[in-house]
Amino acid sequence: MTSPMFEKIALVGIGLIGSSLARVIRREGLAGHVAISTRSEATLKRAETLGLGDSYTTDAREAVRDADLVIVSVPVGSSGTVAEEIAPALKKGAILTDVGSTKASVIAQMQPHVPEGVHFIPGHPLAGTEKSGPDAGFAELFANRWCIFTPLPGTDPDALERLSEFWRRCGANIDTMDPQHHDMTLAIVSHLPHIIAYNIVGTADDLESVTKTEVIKYSASGFRDFTRLAASDPTMWRDVCLHNKDAILEMLARFSEDLAFLQRAIRWGDGDKLFDLFTRTRAVRRSIIEAGQDIDAPDFGRQAVEHPAKG
Numbered sequence: 068m069t070s071p072m073f074e075k076i077a078l079v080g081i082g083l084i085g086s087s088l089a090r091v092i093r094r095e096g097l098a099g100h101v102a103i104s105t106r107s108e109a110t111l112k113r114a115e116t117l118g119l120g121d122s123y124t125t126d127a128r129e130a131v132r133d134a135d136l137v138i139v140s141v142p143v144g145s146s147g148t149v150a151e152e153i154a155p156a157l158k159k160g161a162i163l164t165d166v167g168s169t170k171a172s173v174i175a176q177m178q179p180h181v182p183e184g185v186h187f188i189p190g191h192p193l194a195g196t197e198k199s200g201p202d203a204g205f206a207e208l209f210a211n212r213w214c215i216f217t218p219l220p221g222t223d224p225d226a227l228e229r230l231s232e233f234w235r236r237c238g239a240n241i242d243t244m245d246p247q248h249h250d251m252t253l254a255i256v257s258h259l260p261h262i263i264a265y266n267i268v269g270t271a272d273d274l275e276s277v278t279k280t281e282v283i284k285y286s287a288s289g290f291r292d293f294t295r296l297a298a299s300d301p302t303m304w305r306d307v308c309l310h311n312k313d314a315i316l317e318m319l320a321r322f323s324e325d326l327a328f329l330q331r332a333i334r335w336g337d338g339d340k341l342f343d344l345f346t347r348t349r350a351v352r353r354s355i356i357e358a359g360q361d362i363d364a365p366d367f368g369r370q371a372v373e374h375p376a377k378g
């Protein structure tokens with residue numbers, strides 16, 4: 068058996084992402100010891116019952132002591148508080164990373180607390196589901212998904228390569244970009260779709276002319292596909308909206324303009340415009356399947372894939 072990549076990995080936060088990491092770390096033998104820390108006794112107990120690590124504590128500082136790799140997997144709005152809490156216990160030479168869905172804000176919150184000699188490398192695996200908590204995780208979550216790093220100027224190339232290798236062994240493909248570009252890209256591929264889903268499901272829920280039982284009963288005609296996104300964790304998505312505000316507002320402005328164009332085409336019976344747009348968008352779906360980011364099965368592959376992954 069090969070020796071583990073890291074002597075000790077500390078997972079701060081053990082929800083969907085943290086527990087998926089715990090499971091793949093164990094499967095691949097990536098750590099000699101996995102220390103788990105989470106805010107609440109209840110979640111910690113659950114992680115222990117599931118056997119996700121080697122040691123368990125609600126004291127994040129205790130978990131990160133002597134760790135070679137520390138992965139913070141908490142809602143983005145809490146990343147600064149967590150960084151402040153663990154900073155005094157971080158080992159010199161350790162790699163500190165996160166999995167947060169927004170990057171500029173996480174960097175602004177965490178970086179000021181990072182001690183000299185600790186390699187802080189912000190990251191974001193584009194993999195997830197609408198579920199949360201330690202029970203929701205699974206070892207295959209990151210397989211063939213992208214993990215994006217937004218390294219800071221002066222990042223140690225060896226530390227970056229070690230962290231990249233870790234994520235590759237978790238099954239992910241690696242990309243790097245600057246934090247602003249990440250936030251703008253994710254605003255369109257992930258944040259806007261979630262906001263649209265929350266909005267459409269909210270609108271349907273508010274409708275008085277159509278009953279709630281009808282909305283549920285006839286949901287397979289399209290509505291159902293939005294409800295999966297709209298079932299995503301409220302804390303996580305509140306934080307994403309608050310912490311990627313500028314990029315999201317920019318994308319929402321463009322979206323509203325394009326929606327007005329569509330509205331106009333419908334009002335004026337401009338079938339050609341509608342047909343052209345719908346043809347263009349169909350090609351986007353084909354490109355996603357060709358890139359291996361979904362499968363060409365009915366129902367968006369949900370019948371065929373046990374755990375649908377999203378970004």
Ligand code: NAP
Nearest residue numbers: 080081082083084106107110141143145167168195199200
């Ligand atoms: P999750 O399943 O809800 O788990 C959240 C974890 O963070 C739990 O351990 C929770 O602890 C802890 N936590 C919550 N609030 C906290 C606070 N105020 N201070 C300290 N710890 C706190 O969340 P997740 O889906 O794993 O998401 C974690 C991170 O991954 C987020 O930054 C999210 O943006 C990012 N991400 C999520 C997805 C996705 O699809 N879910 C995909 C990519 C990246 P307790 O349960 O003990 O309270």
